[in-house]
Amino acid sequence: MKTMKLMLALTVAAMATASCGSNQQEADTAGQKNPKMLVLYYSQLGNTKAVAEEIAKKTGADIEAIEAVKPYDGDFDATIARCMQEREEGTAVEINPVKANVADYDIIFVGAPVWFGVFAPPMLTYLTQVDLSGKKVVPFCTFGSGGLESSTADLMAKQPKAEILPGYGVRQARMEAMPKEVDQFLKAGGFIEGEYTPLSDFPEQHEVSKEESAIFDAAVDGYPMIHAKAKTVASRDIPEGTEYLFTAVDLPREKNSKMPPAGEMQVYVTVTNGATPVFTKVIR
Numbered sequence: 001m002k003t004m005k006l007m008l009a010l011t012v013a014a015m016a017t018a019s020c021g022s023n024q025q026e027a028d029t030a031g032q033k034n035p036k037m038l039v040l041y042y043s044q045l046g047n048t049k050a051v052a053e054e055i056a057k058k059t060g061a062d063i064e065a066i067e068a069v070k071p072y073d074g075d076f077d078a079t080i081a082r083c084m085q086e087r088e089e090g091t092a093v094e095i096n097p098v099k100a101n102v103a104d105y106d107i108i109f110v111g112a113p114v115w116f117g118v119f120a121p122p123m124l125t126y127l128t129q130v131d132l133s134g135k136k137v138v139p140f141c142t143f144g145s146g147g148l149e150s151s152t153a154d155l156m157a158k159q160p161k162a163e164i165l166p167g168y169g170v171r172q173a174r175m176e177a178m179p180k181e182v183d184q185f186l187k188a189g190g191f192i193e194g195e196y197t198p199l200s201d202f203p204e205q206h207e208v209s210k211e212e213s214a215i216f217d218a219a220v221d222g223y224p225m226i227h228a229k230a231k232t233v234a235s236r237d238i239p240e241g242t243e244y245l246f247t248a249v250d251l252p253r254e255k256n257s258k259m260p261p262a263g264e265m266q267v268y269v270t271v272t273n274g275a276t277p278v279f280t281k282v283i284r
Contacts, residue, residue, distance in 0.1 A: 035106035035107050036062075036104060036106050036107070037060070037061035037062070037105060037106070037107045037108070037191070038061055038062045038063070038064070038102065038104075038107070038109070039052045039059075039061045039062070039108075039109040039111070040098070040100065040108060040111075041063075041109075041111040041140075042066040042111075042112040042113075042119070042120055042122040042126075043112070043113070044120065045113075045172075047113065047170075047175055048140075050175065051111060051142060051168070051178060051182065052065075052109070054179055054182045055186065058183060058186055058192055059186060061109065064098060064099060064100045066096075066112075066123060067096045067122070068093050068096075068121075069093075069095060069096060083120075084116075087116065092125050092128065093124075095125050095126060098126065098130075102130055102131075106135070106136060107135070107136045107137075107138065108132060108137050109138045109139075109140060110123065110126075110137060110139055110140070110155070111142075112141060113141065113142050113143065113172075114141050114142070114147030114151055114169075117147055117150040118147070118150060118154045119141065119155070124154075127155065127159065128158065131161075132159045132162040133159070133161035133162060134162070136163045136165055137155065137159060137162045137165065138189070139152050139164065139168075141167070141168075141170075142172050143169060143171060144171065144172060144173075145225055145279075145282040146169070146281040146282040146283055148167055148169030149283055152167055168181070168182060169281060171280060171281065174278065174280065184196045184197065199236060200236050200237070202236050203234050203235075203236070205232040205233055205247060208233045212233050212244070213229075213230050215277045216230035216233070216244070216246050216267065216277075219267070219278055220267065226279075226282065227251050228248040228267075229249060229251055230246045230247070230248045230267075231246075231247050231248060232246070232247045233245065238270065240272045240273050241270060241275075242270070243269070243280075244268070244271070245266060245267075245269075246266070246268075248266075249264050250265070263284060265284045266283040266284075267282050268280045268281050268282075
């Protein structure tokens with residue numbers, strides 16, 4: 001519960017910056033005359049690479065990939081098994097030297113897929129080798145169900161003297177929405193010029209209605225890691241639709257080592273243009 005409260009606090013802070021505080025962040029970023037930007041990323045299957053390239057294309061930032069000396073082979077089960085073994089043994093993944101000198105940059109975007117709630121090991125290795133003190137650092141990530149908040153918290157712990165700005169995360173199942181979302185994210189943060197739509201805060205949650213419960217069920221249907229029932233919800237208008245913030249609780253399940261521990265969770269769901277509801281992230 002304490003972990004989820006921390007994640008929610010980070011989410012609220014990020015939303016506040018992206019809405020009421022976005023003008024201040026934009027002013028701060030714009031206040032740096034022609035800030036030099038760098039995008040550093042690790043990608044296994046190409047999703048995080050696509051986000052990194054979209055950021056670099058829109059901002060004109062330099063870009064470089066972080067590579068493991070011994071690459072993960074891309075197989076899900078093998079990757080999980082290797083990552084678990086490395087975590088248990090406390091083994092840091094060796095990476096190839098990074099050519100970019102972070103001292104030359106004002107703003108650094110760092111991104112990776114989320115594994116076990118934090119950045120994938122090659123990025124974690126890099127973050128223990130580099131000093132980002134005094135830099136504006138923008139996290140981004142791809143994930144199966146969530147992890148931006150926990151990755152951001154871990155980044156803050158590893159780089160306490162850096163200024164960690166609100167980040168961007170996208171589910172691997174929603175990559176088609178990524179280019180438009182990245183565009184809005186970069187504009188809201190003042191990294192590029194252009195109009196964007198600031199979001200209002202969610203109102204206080206209320207008990208879900210039958211219709212709202214059906215929206216939740218449709219959004220998580222078919223996703224094996226979520227077996228839950230919505231309890232309360234709040235909603236707000238977004239461009240072309242509605243976004244819901246559900247509080248849900250895990251339902252009893254058969255023993256399954258791949259399922260997360262039972263408990264309460266926050267699930268973000270969007271419904272756009274009458275389309276089928278889709279969840280965008282989960283915070284446990």
